[in-house]
Amino acid sequence: MTRCLFAIAAWCCLHSAPAAALAVNGSFTGIAHVTRQGAEPRGRADTPVAGTFELQIPTRPWNDAPGIPPPSGRITFDLNGEHFQFLAGPDQPDHPGAVSVAGAPMQSVSFLTSYQPRFDGAIVTFASRDHLMFEGEDFSTLAIDRRTVSSMSASFASSRAGLAASVDVRAFQLGTQPPPVSEPPWWALLLTGVAGIVIWRWRALRQAKVR
Numbered sequence: 581m582t583r584c585l586f587a588i589a590a591w592c593c594l595h596s597a598p599a600a601a602l603a604v605n606g607s608f609t610g611i612a613h614v615t616r617q618g619a620e621p622r623g624r625a626d627t628p629v630a631g632t633f634e635l636q637i638p639t640r641p642w643n644d645a646p647g648i649p650p651p652s653g654r655i656t657f658d659l660n661g662e663h664f665q666f667l668a669g670p671d672q673p674d675h676p677g678a679v680s681v682a683g684a685p686m687q688s689v690s691f692l693t694s695y696q697p698r699f700d701g702a703i704v705t706f707a708s709r710d711h712l713m714f715e716g717e718d719f720s721t722l723a724i725d726r727r728t729v730s731s732m733s734a735s736f737a738s739s740r741a742g743l744a745a746s747v748d749v750r751a752f753q754l755g756t757q758p759p760p761v762s763e764p765p766w767w768a769l770l771l772t773g774v775a776g777i778v779i780w781r782w783r784a785l786r787q788a789k790v791r
Contacts, residue, residue: 600638600639600640600642600647600648600649600720601636601637601638601639601648601649602636602637602638602639602722602723602724603634603635603636603637604633604634604635604637604724604754604755605632605633605634605635605754605755606632606633606752606753606754606755607630607631607632607633607752607753608630608631608632608633608732608734608747608749608751608752608753609628609629609630609631609749609750609751609752610628610629610734610747610748610749610750610751611626611627611628611629611747611748611750612626612627612628612629612657612659612745612746612747612748613625613626613745613746613747613748614626614627614659614660614743614744614745615743615744615745616742616743617737617739617742617743617744627659627660628659629657629658629659629745629747630657630658630659631655631656631657631658631734631747632654632655632656633653633654633655633656633691633704633734634653634654635651635652635653635654635655635691635704636649636651636652636653636669637651637679637689637691637722637724638650638651638679639719639720639721639722640719640720650669650670650676650677651668651669651676651677651678651679651691652668652669652670652677653667653668653669653677653691653693654666654667654668655668655691655693655702655704655734655736657702657734657736657745657747659745662741664702664736664738664741666693666697666701666702666736667693668691668692668693668694668701672693674694674700675693675694675701676694676695677691677692677693677694678691678692678694678695679691679692680692681714681719683711683717686707686708686709686711686730687707687708687711687712687713687714688705688706688707688708689705689706689713689722689724690703690704690705690706691703691704691705697735697736697737698735698737698744699737699739700737700738700739700740701736701737702734702735702736702737703734703735703736704732704733704734705732705733705734706724706729706731706732707729707730707731707732707733708728708729708730709730709731710730712727712728713728713729724754725754726753726754729754731749732749732752733746733747733748733749734746734747734749735747
């Protein structure tokens with residue numbers, strides 16, 4: 581009986597709900613095609629740019645169930661001696677963060693700091709020419725790393741600086757972190773505690789009979 585209780589409790593802990601967010605971080609360099617807001621397209625200037633990103637990308641719909649973390653992240657760009665930083669997440673009312681996914685003609689996953697980043701915000705897009713980032717339409721299998729991503733792109737707009745830039749990424753590095761380990765559900769912890777009490781009581785009764 582005790583072995584059965586322990587086996588059930590262990591199974592429940594091991595089969596708790598899977599983690600629902602993927603942590604992705606990295607850096608990139610490339611050429612930024614900068615346009616001053618209100619300027620003609622022919623006035624566009626090209627300049628070297630370097631950037632970084634730290635993203636939390638949900639692998640399940642975060643509005644459908646409690647406990648699913650919404651998208652959040654930080655994206656930075658450095659060009660012409662200026663530093664631009666864009667934050668997104670539930671603590672950023674104007675930049676809640678969003679994720680866009682496409683499966684054809686190649687797989688792509690885009691992280692947007694807001695729903696209209698072309699006015700003030702940033703976008704980072706990862707693409708997989710060989711369709712390796714997720715399986716079919718199962719986004720819970722999402723993997724963003726050097727093995728799965730074949731190219732990436734980025735863009736941003738800053739209303740403060742009055743400019744927008746699309747980045748032709750020439751090189752990038754990815755440091756994907758595994759999702760945080762999910763905590764066992766409350767009922768699994770409760771069952772484990774009950775199993776411990778039953779074992780303690782069973783041993784006490786057994787010792788009493790021996791005496």
